[in-house]
Amino acid sequence: MSDMGAFRDAVAVWVGDGGGDGGLVAELAALLPVRVVVLLEGLSDVAAVNALAERRGRDLEGEGVCVLSMGGAMNVGRYAGLLGPSGLGLRLAGLCDERELPYYSRGFARAGAAEQGIFVCAADLEDELIRALGVARVGELVGEEGESRALEIFLQQPAQQGRASEQQFRRFLGTKKGRKIRYGRVLVEALDDDRVPAPLDGLLASLVSL
Numbered sequence: 001m002s003d004m005g006a007f008r009d010a011v012a013v014w015v016g017d018g019g020g021d022g023g024l025v026a027e028l029a030a031l032l033p034v035r036v037v038v039l040l041e042g043l044s045d046v047a048a049v050n051a052l053a054e055r056r057g058r059d060l061e062g063e064g065v066c067v068l069s070m071g072g073a074m075n076v077g078r079y080a081g082l083l084g085p086s087g088l089g090l091r092l093a094g095l096c097d098e099r100e101l102p103y104y105s106r107g108f109a110r111a112g113a114a115e116q117g118i119f120v121c122a123a124d125l126e127d128e129l130i131r132a133l134g135v136a137r138v139g140e141l142v143g144e145e146g147e148s149r150a151l152e153i154f155l156q157q158p159a160q161q162g163r164a165s166e167q168q169f170r171r172f173l174g175t176k177k178g179r180k181i182r183y184g185r186v187l188v189e190a191l192d193d194d195r196v197p198a199p200l201d202g203l204l205a206s207l208v209s210l
Contacts, residue, residue: 003032004061008068015070015078026088035064036207037083039094039104041073044173045125047184049095052196052204055189065207073100077107084111093117095203097124117206119199126170126180128197129187135165141190142172145182 007028014025028034040046046069053060060067070079073096084092092113096104097120104118121128130138142151154160154172163171173180188200 002061003028004034004066007032007034007066011066011068011079011083015075015082022082022088025082029088029090032061033064034066034090036066036091036093037079038065038067038203038207039076039079039092040067040069041096041100042071042180043069044180044184045069045095047181048125048129048188048200049203051185051188052200056204058204058207060207063207073097073103076100076103077110080107080111080113084108084113086110086112091117093119093203093206095119095121095125095199097121119203119206121197121199124170125184125197125200126173126187127166128199129184129191130166130169132191132195132197133187135169137190138169138187141183141186145186150176 007025010021010025010028014022038049040049046067049067050060068079070076076094076096080092081087083090092108092111094104094108094117096118101118101120105115108115108118133141139151142148151172154175155168160168160171173183188196
């Protein structure tokens with residue numbers, strides 16, 4: 001496990017109900033050192049952010065940036081309060097869906113963090129990536145991942161009839177455990193440089209100046 005992995009684990013215990021040690025989190029943050037925490041809803045978002053950073057030759061951990069999955073947007077207030085300016089004093093950034101923006105806005109405001117650090121996807125990050133690539137290319141990527149048959153069966157389901165192709169692909173990515181995480185990286189790696197969705201591009205660019 002990397003040192004940043006140990007920090008993430010310590011944060012998860014501290015934020016949760018496991019009786020975590022805030023002193024240990026602060027100590028690890030100072031030793032690494034951590035200067036920015038990126039608060040994301042889930043592991044698929046983490047996979048996408050890390051994949052784009054790698055494509056651009058960025059070493060986020062080396063830059064003192066911790067990319068953190070919160071296990072749900074409604075947890076942002078607790079994470080922001082413990083880690084942000086009113087807690088450990090770390091700078092915060094985040095990527096969220098439009099419907100989750102109120103949670104992020106309130107959480108960042110209460111923690112004394114700037115709302116300019118929040119980058120917003122319209123529906124969700126998967127939707128942004130699918131639209132950037134186009135459904136034909138996404139279908140090719142599903143095939144390259146060996147899941148053409150699984151997609152074909154999924155599209156035959158009555159619930160998928162009449163849905164837009166983008167919606168069908170979004171739903172498909174969420175139908176199997178771990179699939180969204182895997183495709184978070186696959187879709188980002190397949191993007192042309194000029195087709196990176198604005199919220200994801202903006203988030204990564206902001207981490208240079210944060």
